[in-house]
Amino acid sequence: MTIGRAVCGVVQMCDAMDGATHVRTRRAGPLSTPLRYLSLMPLATLLYRAATRSAAAVLPAIAPWVGGKLAVGTRGRRGVVARIEAWAAQRRDPDRPLLWIHAPSVGEGLQAEVVLREVRRRHPDWQVVYTHFSPSAVALAARQGADVTDYLPWDTPDAARRVLEALRPDALVFAKADLWPELACQAASRGTRIGIIAATVSPVSRRLRWPARTLMRRGYRVVTAAGAIAAEDAERLTALGTPADRIDILGDPRFDSVRSVIEAVPPNDPALRFRGTGLALVAGSTWPADETRVLKAFTEVLRVHPEARLILAPHEPTPRHLVAVRAEARRHELPEPRLIADAGAEDPLVLVDRVGLLARLYGSAGLAYVGGGFGSAGLHSVLEPAGWGVPVAFGPRSANSREAELLVEAGAALRLDHPDPARQLATWWSRMLGERAERETAGRAAFAVLDAGRGSAARQADLVERLVGAQRRSTTIPS
Numbered sequence: 200m201t202i203g204r205a206v207c208g209v210v211q212m213c214d215a216m217d218g219a220t221h222v223r224t225r226r227a228g229p230l231s232t233p234l235r236y237l238s239l240m241p242l243a244t245l246l247y248r249a250a251t252r253s254a255a256a257v258l259p260a261i262a263p264w265v266g267g268k269l270a271v272g273t274r275g276r277r278g279v280v281a282r283i284e285a286w287a288a289q290r291r292d293p294d295r296p297l298l299w300i301h302a303p304s305v306g307e308g309l310q311a312e313v314v315l316r317e318v319r320r321r322h323p324d325w326q327v328v329y330t331h332f333s334p335s336a337v338a339l340a341a342r343q344g345a346d347v348t349d350y351l352p353w354d355t356p357d358a359a360r361r362v363l364e365a366l367r368p369d370a371l372v373f374a375k376a377d378l379w380p381e382l383a384c385q386a387a388s389r390g391t392r393i394g395i396i397a398a399t400v401s402p403v404s405r406r407l408r409w410p411a412r413t414l415m416r417r418g419y420r421v422v423t424a425a426g427a428i429a430a431e432d433a434e435r436l437t438a439l440g441t442p443a444d445r446i447d448i449l450g451d452p453r454f455d456s457v458r459s460v461i462e463a464v465p466p467n468d469p470a471l472r473f474r475g476t477g478l479a480l481v482a483g484s485t486w487p488a489d490e491t492r493v494l495k496a497f498t499e500v501l502r503v504h505p506e507a508r509l510i511l512a513p514h515e516p517t518p519r520h521l522v523a524v525r526a527e528a529r530r531h532e533l534p535e536p537r538l539i540a541d542a543g544a545e546d547p548l549v550l551v552d553r554v555g556l557l558a559r560l561y562g563s564a565g566l567a568y569v570g571g572g573f574g575s576a577g578l579h580s581v582l583e584p585a586g587w588g589v590p591v592a593f594g595p596r597s598a599n600s601r602e603a604e605l606l607v608e609a610g611a612a613l614r615l616d617h618p619d620p621a622r623q624l625a626t627w628w629s630r631m632l633g634e635r636a637e638r639e640t641a642g643r644a645a646f647a648v649l650d651a652g653r654g655s656a657a658r659q660a661d662l663v664e665r666l667v668g669a670q671r672r673s674t675t676i677p678s
Contacts, residue, residue, distance in 0.1 A: 247380060247414045248356060255353035271334040276350040280361050283328075286347045287365035296325045296667045297366060300396075301351055302374035303332035306580070308339040310397040311374040313456040315343060317660035325667070328366060332377070354379040363389055370666040376400050376436070380418025387421035392666040395425040396659045397452050400435035401577075401599040407435060416440040426662045428655075429601060449662065450655030451602070457582045458653060460558050470559035473544050477565030477638065479508035480628060481589075483557045484579035485570035486514055489594065490524055492621040493568055498531045499625035501547070504632045508544075510560060511536070512551035514570060514579065521552055561587045565638060566631055568624070569593045572615070578603055585611065585649045590631060590641035592624055602648070611645035 262273035291297070298318065302311040308331060315327065329345035331337070340348040352358040359382045371386045372394040373379075383393050405411050419440035426449035427433040433446045464471070473479050482493045490511065500507045513520050528536055528548060536550035537543075551560065561567055567584035571577050572594020581603050584591050592613040597603040606612035617623035631638045 243414050244417060250414070251354045251381065255355050255358075268334050272332070272350065275334055275337070276352065279350050279352050280358050282349055283347065283352075283362050284365040287367075290326075290346065291366065292326060293367065296322070296369045297328065298325055298663065298667055299328040299330070299366060299368040299371045300345075300374065301330045301332075301372070301377065301379075302336065302340075303351075303377040304336050305333070305339055307374040307377060307397070308336050308343075309456045310452045312339070312343060313452050313459060313656040314396050314659045314663065315345075317656050318663050319344060321660065321664065322667075328368065351379070351382075354381045356381055356385070359385045363391070370394055370663065372396055372663055372666065376404070376406065376439075378415070378418050378422070380415050383418040383421050387423075392423040393421050394662060394666045395422060395436075395441075396662065397655075398425045398427040398436055398446070399432050399451070399601075400439065402431070402435070403598055404435070406439060412439060424662055424666060426655075426659045431601075447662065449658040451652055452656040452659050453580070453582055453602075454649055454652030455654070455656040457558075457580070457586045457649060460583075461562070461586045464559050464562060468559055468562075470556050471562050473508065473510060473542075473549070473560075473563035477635070478504075478506055478632065479510055479564055480566040480568060481510045481512065481557075481560050481564040481584070482568040483512045483561065483570065483583070484514040485511060485568070486574050486576060487520075487523065488573035489568070489570040490527060492573070492594075492615070492624060494524075494527050494531050494533060495621040496625035496628060497548070498533060499622070500628045500632070501533075503629045507628070507632060508547055508549070510539075510549040510551065510563070512557050512560060514576070516552045516554065521550060524550060558583045561589055564589045566628060567591045572596045573620075581606055581612065582649055585645035588642040588646040590638060590645055592627060594620065602652075605648050605652075606645060609644040609648050611641050611648060 258269065259273050259277070262270040300311055300315060302308040315329070318325070319327070327343075327345040329340055329343045329348045330351040331340050331348075332351050352362055363386055368386065368391050370392045371383065374395075375397050376395065376399060378395060387393050400406065406415060416439065419436070420442070422441045422445055425436055425441055425446045427436060427446050428449070428451040430448055433443070433448055436446055437443045482489065485493065490513070493509070493511065497507070497509050511524065513524065525536055534547045536548045537546045539549055539551045539553070539556065542549040551557070561584040564584060564587065567589045569579050569581045569584065569591055571579045573596065578593055578597045578600045581591050581593060581600060585602075585606060590611055590613075591606055592615060593603060595614060595616045597614060603612065603614070607614055613627050615623050631641070
């Protein structure tokens, strides 16, 4: 449920008012504190606050009935403001800079992690608060080395006021584009510098469409500095309301993150036991729409290459999902899948029944398939197999993935856009198994794409450093 959907029926007039009902302010320098909290659209602000207050009241009541991540996240968010206040009362040192980083889920968290690691290396004395939105990010948040980690409170006026009064952050930095307007605007009004690292806005993002764009514009206007991944993201950030002179193009820290993960894998890691011949295709982060096509393609590949292997790692390996995968394999008369813990290098079909292995399993692959490109979930990370020098295939819905486009352009990936994608995948899979030189050339091209993208983490850390440093030099809001 998005805020935009929650108030979709009552904000039809907001777009017409966008830019017409606010007071214009002077252009400020790249690191001056923006006084754009005075530039609010009153109606949009009122509606946004009504929506967030309603969500904060209603979601905890319905979450137990809905279950899943909504229920887990709602329970975890219960009492979060009081927990943050308690930590601040006991541990907040006003003589030390405090950096607050928010990364909503795992993908954004991995981008933030490598930047935060560099920041901590440079400034071990800083205090760090790390928040997330999704319950899937709890474990990742715990390993950040922050002074305090927790869920982000609901973006209501009272919650924002209380946490900001308690923490008094020098800088509030959002990862990717998960900026929350109430929190950002209240923080800016107190003199806190607002930043975005790894700033990415997909061309199909709901934030670019009405009503979300209108409701969230005031938050993007108070951004002090943003590190966009690419020029297209910078343009879309500007469309959301971020002043163009506050945006720098700094690249994607995911390239650094993936490389650091791969370099940390020991040579004797059990996940690498399937490597050696290059015969295995690892299909990672798959959904049912992916699995149907991959398993059908595998039946065709086995007719030509009976030595072929498939390691299938569903995005959500729940017992129910695994049962469905087994049934689909039987429908295609494939060998019975072996679970990863019991499988050996010669097993033709291996089923991964737990999370956390995929980035290492790609090291066993001769080829890779990345899921999410046939449904609404969005294409998952294609950089992980690329970092191992593995050619990649994926479904047609890849508009949300700049790195997927880079791999296609480099000749390192196949987008399945044929009317019969299973046949297209089988043809490519068979050819790559039979033409080792072609496979290795594509693999080197994949690695080159990842290697060329490295270095963003340091540049994004520079941005964070400037935000905190500028605030420490001037702790009052300029007039």
